[in-house]
Amino acid sequence: xxxxxxxxxxxxxxxxxxxxxxxxxxxxxxxxxxxxxxxxxxxxxxxxxxxxxxxxxxxxxxxxxxxxxxxxxxxxxxxxxxxxxxxxxxxxxxxxxxxxxxxxxxxxxxxxxxxxxxxxxxxxxxxxxxxxxxxxxxxxxxxxxxxxxxxxxxxxxxxxxxxxxxxxxxxxxxxxxxxxxxxxxxxxxxxxxxxxxxxxxxxxxxxxxxxxxxxxxxxxxxxxxxxxxxxxxxxxxxxxxxxxxxxxxxxxxxxxxxxxxxxxxxxxxxxxxxxxxxxxxxxxxxxxxxxxxxxxxxxxxxxxxxxxxxxxxxxxxxxxxxxxxxxxxxxxxxxxxxxxxxxxxxxxxxxxxxxxxxxxxxxxxxxxxxxxxxxxxxxxxxxxxxxxxxxxxxxxxxxxxxxxxxxxxxxxxxxxxxxxxxxxxxxx
Ligand code: ACO
Numbered sequence: 236x237x238x239x240x241x242x243x244x245x246x247x248x249x250x251x252x253x254x255x256x257x258x259x260x261x262x263x264x265x266x267x268x269x270x271x272x273x274x275x276x277x278x279x280x281x282x283x284x285x286x287x288x289x290x291x292x293x294x295x296x297x298x299x300x301x302x303x304x305x306x307x308x309x310x311x312x313x314x315x316x317x318x319x320x321x322x323x324x325x326x327x328x329x330x331x332x333x334x335x336x337x338x339x340x341x342x343x344x345x346x347x348x349x350x351x352x353x354x355x356x357x358x359x360x361x362x363x364x365x366x367x368x369x370x371x372x373x374x375x376x377x378x379x380x381x382x383x384x385x386x387x388x389x390x391x392x393x394x395x396x397x398x399x400x401x402x403x404x405x406x407x408x409x410x411x412x413x414x415x416x417x418x419x420x421x422x423x424x425x426x427x428x429x430x431x432x433x434x435x436x437x438x439x440x441x442x443x444x445x446x447x448x449x450x451x452x453x454x455x456x457x458x459x460x461x462x463x464x465x466x467x468x469x470x471x472x473x474x475x476x477x478x479x480x481x482x483x484x485x486x487x488x489x490x491x492x493x494x495x496x497x498x499x500x501x502x503x504x505x506x507x508x509x510x511x512x513x514x515x516x517x518x519x520x521x522x523x524x525x526x527x528x529x530x531x532x533x534x535x536x537x538x539x540x541x542x543x544x545x546x547x548x549x550x551x552x553x554x555x556x557x558x559x560x561x562x563x564x565x566x567x568x569x570x571x572x573x574x575x576x577x578x579x580x581x582x583x584x585x586x587x588x589x590x591x592x593x594x595x596x597x598x599x600x601x602x603x604x605x606x607x608x609x610x611x612x613x614x615x616x617x618x619x620x621x622x623x624x625x626x627x628x629x630x631x632x633x634x635x636x637x638x639x640x641x642x643x644x645x646x647x648x649x650x651x652x653x654x655x656x657x658x659x660x661x662x663x
């Protein structure tokens with residue numbers, strides 16, 4: 236096995252160390268390349284660039300493996316609640332009963348927003364997108380939490396993480412309530428994490444909402460499956476911001492913005508819009524797939540494809556089964572699920588998708604679950620953000636705790652105009 240890599244440049248040979256990860260992933264450490272050779276590497280979209288060493292999440296995209304802190308997602312999905320998984324992701328070990336109770340108590344204790352924050356909601360127009368509100372309000376939270384801005388020990392981190400995870404849930408439901416012009420609902424001290432969120436979303440002053448157990452279970456699973464996913468677009472954004480030593484709230488607020496786009500977390504909305512379009516137009520599913528394959532259409536099969544998974548996305552498998560189980564036990568049917576199943580079947584047998592290794596990703600079936608929970612479409616990516624919060628916090632902490640961490644500052648290859656002079660206005 237190579238422990239170094241030799242690069243030949245301008246007739247000179249240079250050796251660089253090869254770094255190996257726990258699961259034998261290999262990387263060439265080129266951190267001294269520019270100093271030694273004057274060259275940099277160029278990697279559009281960072282497809283071949285390892286931006287850090289991380290001990291949080293392991294993915295083997297060719298074998299469809301996802302593990303948080305070494306534990307397979309399939310085990311966690313069946314056995315752990317979102318709160319337990321969040322603690323595992325952030326602190327690196329499964330919580331003891333004591334850890335779990337302490338963290339749950341903190342989540343309950345910190346679910347209220349500072350009263351003045353309620354005024355901010357009144358400043359957004361009624362149709363403001365909840366992702367914009369979420370990002371703005373997470374950043375605004377930092378103004379109210381000066382006591383946890385300096386996080387130098389695990390106890391402070393635990394309080395800061397609990398506040399963020401708990402208040403994000405309150406902000407999300409408040410942004411929904413304000414978007415429909417309804418009164419904001421206070422959190423309840425007797426409810427668990429997911430149930431409390433559903434209460435704030437769906438209770439009204441004259442009627443308490445009590446979710447069926449299947450609904451709470453499915454949402455809990457959704458959050459567990461979204462808790463972390465190593466160096467994706469939003470997590471890399473969180474780390475990028477964190478690398479300037481920005482606080483955890485500012486960094487996670489930036490993560491929300493990165494998640495919003497349809498190629499990332501916004502895909503769970505785009506999938507439902509696509510399925511709705513097919514249903515409403517009455518278009519044959521084969522015809523839609525043909526349109527996607529036609530490059531001129533610039534259409535993509537939303538919820539398909541992944542930068543890392545080239546075999547299957549294990550989260551999609553779990554969610555597909557969960558969507559099916561949930562609809563059956565609630566005695567519901569969803570025509571969009573039927574269309575999704577057909578699309579998947581056609582795509583998985585089509586050479587276009589086979590050759591490009593395109594499989595359903597986490598977003599393909601998650602929307603079916605969120606619809607069955609009763610969540611409005613514009614809240615779907617917000618749900619992703621609530622789920623991803625532990626991963627963002629864990630990545631922020633990993634960078635914050637690394638004594639060798641440097642500010643993230645990629646280079647570029649300049650391809651603009653060569654030097655030329657300023658021209659007087661009348662000569663332009
Ligand atoms: N539908 C049709 N064709 C696709 C799709 C798709 N969903 N995804 C990729 N392709 C094609 C591309 O057109 C390209 O074809 P070409 O080689 O003929 O040019 C090839 O497959 C490779 O695609 P890239 O864009 O280079 O793949 P990349 O790794 O950059 O993108 C991404 C990954 C963004 C997820 C992409 O597959 C995509 O756009 N999927 C749809 C959006 C989506 O579901 N996003 C959610 C991802 S999961 C998450 O973020 C939580």
